[in-house]
Amino acid sequence: MTRTAGFDRLLYWFGLIVIAWAVLTFLLVPISAALHAALFRHGGLEIVDAVAELVSSRRVRAALWNTAWMTAATIVTVTIVGMFQVAVLEYFRVRGSGFLKVAFSTPLVFGGVVAAAGYNFTYGPGSAITAALTALFPSIPRDWFIGWFGVLFAHTFLMTSFHFLFLRAAMRRVDYSTIEAARSMGASELTILRRVVLPVIMPTLLAVTLLTLHTVVGSFAAPQVLGGRDFHMLSQMVLTLNSLRRPDMAALLALLMGMVLMGLILLSQYFEAKGAYTAGAKTTTRIQLRQIRNPLLRTMVHALAYLLAAIYLVPVALIVLFSFAPASSIGIEMLPSTLTLTNYARVLGGGTAFVPFFNSMLMGSAAVVVGLAITLFAVPIMVRKRNWLTQALSISFFLPWIIPSILLAVGLIVAFDAPNPLVGNAVLLGSYWLLPIGYVIFSLPLMVRFMRSAFIGIDPAFEEAARAMGASGPYRFRRVVLPLVAPTAILVAGMKFNTLMAEYPLSAFLYNVNNRPLPIAIVEGAVSADPDQAAISLVYVTLIMAFSLTVILIAERLSLGRTPETSNL
Amino acid sequence: MKLSLALASAAIALASAFPAFAGALTIYSPQGGERAVWIAEQAKAAGHDIKLLNAGGGELFDRLLAEKNNPQADVVLGMVDTSMALLKKEGLFQPYSPSWATDLPARYKDAEGMVHKFWQTPIVLAYYPDRLPDAEAPKSWLDLTKDEYQGKYVLGATAWQTPRMYLAGILVRFLDANGEVSDEGWEFLSKLYAHAIIANDADSYTEAFKSGRASLDLNWLGGSFKLAKDLGAKVKVIDTEGGTPILSEGVAIMAATDQLDEAKAFVNWWGSADVMAAYAAKFGQVPVLPEALAKSPPAVQENARLVKAQPIDWDAIAPKLDGWLQKIELEIR
Amino acid sequence: MADNVLSLKNLDVGFPGMTIVHDLNLDVADGAFVSLLGPSGSGKSTVLRTVAGLLPALGGRIVLEGGDITTLPPERRNVGIVFQNYALFPTMTAFENIAFALRVAKKPQAEIERRVHEVAAMAGITDQLDKKPANMSGGQQQRVAIARALVTGSRVLLFDEPLSNLDAKVRASMRQEIKRLQTELGFTAIFVTHDQEDALTMSDVIVVLNHGRIEQIGDGRTLYRKPATPFICEFIGVSNELAPPLAARLLGRDIKGRSFVRLEDVVLGAAEGIPARVNHVEFLGAYSRIDLDVEGHALSAMLIGDPLPEPGSSVSLAVRPGAAHIFAEATP
Known part of the structure; x- marks a missing residue:
């Protein structure tokens, strides 16, 4: 012993x-x-010069501004999409939720350069979707997807993994009896969601939002592949400065980003501590999926859910499909005409x-x-x-x-x-x-x-x-x-x-x-x-x-x- | 269980990897893909035990500098004039005169006898005649900023070798008495960028041509031909007024190599007329060794006469290039 | 009663630098059901955790079945613990939960099988052994928890507020179940709770703790009928505290100190009573609670059966003779 x-x-x-x-x-x-x-x-600290050079650079300033507003915009859109996913999977009764779950889980394995390339493959200038769009509306430019819109689009759908993982779990911890109580008092579905459910999942939502913020601030692949000439972000600048053999400027810019990110990490640890407390209730009634009564609303939620699933699955499906295509058809054909295992x-x-x-x-x-x-x-x-x-x-x-x-x-x-x-x-x-x-x-x-x-x-x-x-x-x-x-x-x-x-x-x-x-x-x-x-x-x-x-x-x-x-x- | 398995397999991989590492001659080269495969095969057939490490020119350059205190490469092969000049300045190379150096024209050799160049690659201005009538094609690089060419040419990322070289080729025309680029030069470059389609990656470069927007290609010669072939279109190279920047790729032996004899043998083999001619036959690259050029296919010989060279002192430009690119990246584009 | 199975002698419990319970002395007879009852912060859980060995004793001794176990690690004390929420391992089946301690002690597989099945049969959960806790009812979980505590042959089980998170109905049936198992299997139970009903319904002996001190030890009836301190009087059952003038009026003499009278000892409609006004009537089924105003003082009474007085009406009231609990001034 x-x-x-x-x-x-x-x-x-x-x-x-x-x-x-x-x-x-x-x-x-x-x-x-x-x-x-x-x-x-150069043997001496030349930070002042480097900072001056950074400040005077038009593109660095643009990158700062782009990163700031893109981060804010992404947080809003990601939160909307992420909450909708959670509602569809864990709150409302939606048909085929098993399928939807697999679709919504793709960002866990489909990220970075691969995903950005996949989006370009799907929506970019050479894609089938663009071809169809321009055939229907000739006024649409072929590079409609390239620029801030494509970046925001990609961010919105690729950065929901934390919501998928954690917000769903938080939703499962909501005490169903509180929902029933609210309903008995005549609260509408919306009021219940806003006043009863949201406060319970709020600490988790904040933690998830901070994690997402962290991901957006450091986003590289999406603006690199989809940003085009006019939209670039900070991490691209860091890379560019490094390739220009100005590691000092790259390091300074990186440190600036790093300080923001460190702050976010500390904040999220703070919320984590609070969240653990909220999650303490043990004897909860397990949440039951809600049937949406209004048929119009029900149809709309289903349609949106499956549209979302399509947005998630199409780029992945195209990649998988073309992996079976003969090499010669890649980039030439919109859909492979023959499949092979070669x-x-x-x-x-x-x-x-x-x-x-x-x-x-x-x-x-x-x-x-x-x-x-x-x-x-x-x-x-x-x-x-x-x-x-x-x-x-x-x-x-x-x-x-x-x-x-x-x-x-x-x-x-x-x-x-x-x-x-x-x-x-x-x-x-x-x-x-x-x-x-x-x-x-x-x-x-x-x-x-x-x-x-x-x-x-x-x-x-x-x-x-x-x-x-x-x-x-x-x-x-x-x-x-x-x-x-x-x-x-x-x-x-x-x-x-x-x-x-x-x-x-x-x-x-x-x-x-x-x-x-x-x-x-x-x-x-x-x-x-x-x-x-x-x-x-x-x-x-x-x-x-x-x-x-x-x-x-x-x-x-x-x-x-x-x-x-x-x-x- | 899983842990021990992974560790065991890692150990096995390591054990099997190390002997190979010790034996082979390590060569750093930007020649990748099928070119790398060809080089490896031919070298092996000639009895050279080599391992090639491929990466982009910029990355290889950074890597070589980073590894300065503990160089991993024995030979550097195929990097362009400016990179070789800077690496030489860092003291990474040692002098060696290959067997084929005697016949090499002087401008492909350096004073220190460390870097020997074996290919030349023109960075050309080319146009697609079915999109742009012959009469309307630009006559010089400096014509590009004219309004009629707005949105008709693509500028690639400055991280790429080719754009770096034609940007340098343009800027040297605007050097003042102190050797600095004049304001006029920067204004020209701003306009050049403002009028251009910008491509950050190879796909969007190709796409600009596929969609029919671009009709002028600023590219290295082989790349220009390859793009035209992929597009199924005809391309014409312009022999510009003021000349075309021509790069040449060199080979050098690392100062720190522990396999000097093998390295010398490889360099001798690589630059020899037969190997160069065979490579030219396979990939269309123009050799600079007169004997090799003579043995090359007629099409290659023709390419060698396609454009007249712009006089550029690459060794003088090399130290300035980073500053120029920084200004372009941070302020102009 | 039989010999003491567990004795706490001059025990100090708490954390280094912060003693919560001083000089605790308690003898527990074999087979007894002892409750440690007290409000939160009274130190009852700390005592239990010290007996279990989860906290070191700060002073004094713990004697179990004649041996001093004060410094032994938890697993060598031969006491079983049933935790709050049961703390059943969610990743293991009921069988593995019960077998846990035996596996730790490296018992042979055959013995583990035999003993788990034995104790499972006693607890009536033989057919639940393959299930995981999430798939069991609360009652089944409780039985698994008790079986797990008993499997090493412990004769003393410590219960750390296992019922605290349950609603009233489930709670009542769980109580009965614990009591039934305790009677059938004959183990000694030390049961920590803040709920007087838990204590009153199950215990042979109740130890009431308040602010780290024992207020009183006794069976439920004694605590109720003969509370030793005002605290007990207020904590167990429902009492009226009589303001001194009212006490003088009702008891017919001056009272030095505090006096209490239980609701059921206030007699309404007494022949020689004091007039009072009915403020509020609360019908509670078997009985009703009547809130009264007696010469400006609030007083409540309990009434069994009908008829009930109307709010606003007047009644005459008295205190059942000898029913008042009077505590001298010195008692805090």
Whole structure:
């Protein structure tokens, strides 16, 4: 008994030391190295000059303004769409909600450059929809979708994943008896939604809104692909400045964004604490789906729901469909006239097209597993013991969220391009390991964010009960806590795996000749004139989406039904 | 269980990866896709054990600078004049005179004997005769800002190699006595951007032509031909007044290589007349080695005479280019 | 009664630097049902958690079945705990919930099977063993929780307000169920609650705690009939506190201190009574509550059966002789 307890303590301290070392070595050192390299580029601090240059740049000012108003507009539209989804899935009785749920879950696996390209494929100048529109109304320009409208459109429908995940769970926690009470007092459906339901889900809605805000402020792919010449946002400017070899200006702009984002994270933690309190009511009557009485309204809600599903599914469906099309028909035909499995055979056949797929699968799963291990070890400690040390740890984990990944990549390169005593004087640059390490760092913020909520949501009585029955710390963790947070862990693993498969900036900087990853291959395929390459990219994207969606739907099945506390936010 | 499995497989992958890494000659090159495949195949057939790392020119440049303290590459192949000049300035290369350098015209060699150029790539101004009658085609790059060409040409992203080069080619015409671009030059460039269709990615570049809006192509020679072929249209290259910027791609051996002999052998093989001619036959790239050009297909030889070169001192321009691009990105476009 | 199974001797409980209950002494007989009753903040849960070993004792001793368990970890104390909301692990079946402690103790599978089925049969949940908590009724969950607490052979079960979140009807049937299981299986129960009905209906002994002090220990009848302090008088049952002038009028002598009289001890229509005006009549089924105005003082009475006085009418009232509870001034 005491021997095992002693061993557990040893393990605990060993784990703490390993994490402290990892945070120092792979987070703090690289980030400060990057900032140092950026800000002291000529041996002296020339911030004043850089700031002056930034302020005087017309395009930087435009990017600031664009980011500000696009963020505000997106928040409004995303909230409307997200709330509508939640209402359709969890509040009203709508036919085919299983199908709708799958449709609305696509943003979880369809994001970033892939999704932006998919939207361009669907609505852009060369798309079937544009062709049909211009045939009907010749006055419509072919690039009607390109510009702020396309960006806002893409944002609106691609950024609802947090609503899908968390607002739905919050809706399930609404005590149905309060709704019935309101109805008995003669309240209309609208009044009930506004006065009874909304206040209950409000803390979650705020937390979700903050997460979404964070995503919009850092949006890159949508304006890059769909913004056209007149609409660009801050993260594009950061990238541009970096490619102009002005890392100092890039870093300053990134720091400005970072401060805004850090503020948002802290705010969301504040709301999280409040939300946990609201979610405390235990003896609630489970919410029952409401039939919409008014037939006109009912038809309208159904029509809107299915229109929304179509908006979500069409870009995905086109990508999947063209992944089965002969390479020659991509970009030429509006819909493939024949289908083939050749593209799949080329990817899965084990040839050169298979290598990047394999590399990314391997590095992606390794990074996700390591990231989860770190998160599962560190987060319970951070949640239980609140002091300056754990607070610092928690902020460190969020750093990669506010530092643009390019800066992080540069930091990793600068920190490990020479023998580094922190890693036993090894030179990590050029080795196989630097990219997977980068992936782990990149994965941590979202994992920590989600798992924090999951751990906070656990009723402490479970652990107490287990402790009273003699379960040791690790045993309690394994048998009681882990199963409770498992759905969240699987979910976040699936989401993160999916992003890693398409993560570009880190990959581009850190890969070496032996681990050329999928994103590099996909981008090469996208810019390559070789139609075979484009076809193979579509296969990659389809396979990744299918895989991630399966993982996420499994997690969803495990989580929402039985243990609402794990989808707490 | 899952963890140990993943770790085990990672370990296996690593174990199998390292020996290969130690043996092969690592070459950084912007030549990707089928070109990379061809290079790898031919090199292997000639007995060279190489590993190619492909990326965009800008990315490779950044990577080489970032890896300065611990270079991973043994040979840099196919980057353009300005990039090679800057990398040389950073002290990344070592001198070596390849076996084919003796016959190479002087302007394709540098004073330090580190960088040797093997191809030339004109950055051309071309037009589509079925959209723009011959008589109305521009005569010079400086004609582009005329009102009749508004909305008829596409400017690509400054992150791309080609736009960087023609923008530089335009700006050098406006250098004042101090070697700075005059206000007149910047006004010209502002107008050039104001009148242009802007493309941030390859798709929208192609799309501008597909939709019929664009009739003038500012492109590297091979790219221009390729685009015309994809569009199924005829394109004509203009031999502009004031000349056409011509780039040349070079090869150099990294100072830090630990496989100097293999690197030398590879460079000797790569620049040789036969390999260059074979590459020209396959991809239409114009070699600068006279013997290689002579062995190339007639179409390639014809391309070599298509335009007259604009006199540009790339080594002098290279350090200024970033500042110019910054001004374009932050204020003009 | 039989020997004491559990004794708390001079026990101090609370948190380091903040003692909540001082010098607690309590003996619990084997097979008894003891309630710790008190308002929130009285320290009753803290006492329970200390006995369970979830909190360290700050001083004093805890003796269980003759052995000192004051410093033992929870799992070695041989007490079972039924938590608030039961704390059944939602990811495990009823079987696994019950078997949890046995698995922790690394018992052989055959023994686990045997003991779980044994205790499940006693609790009447044999056919629920494959279900997860979310798929069980509240009553079934409670039985699983009790079975889980009993499976290691504990003879003493600690209940930490398990009924606190239930509505009145369910609560009543859960009470009966706990009491029935306790009688049938013969375990000793320590039951923490803030609800006097819980305590009165189930307990052999009720310990009333207030502000970390024991106000009174006794069976329900004693607490009701012979409250030791004004607090008990007000906390258990419903009483009128008599203002001194009214007390003098009703009891016929000057009272030093506080005096209380229960609603049912106010007699209406007494022959030699004091006149009062009926303010309000509340019909509660079996009985009715009458709010009265007696010479400017409010007083309530309880009336069983009809007829009921009309609001506004006058009645004469008296206090049943000897029914008033009088506490000397010194008692706070």
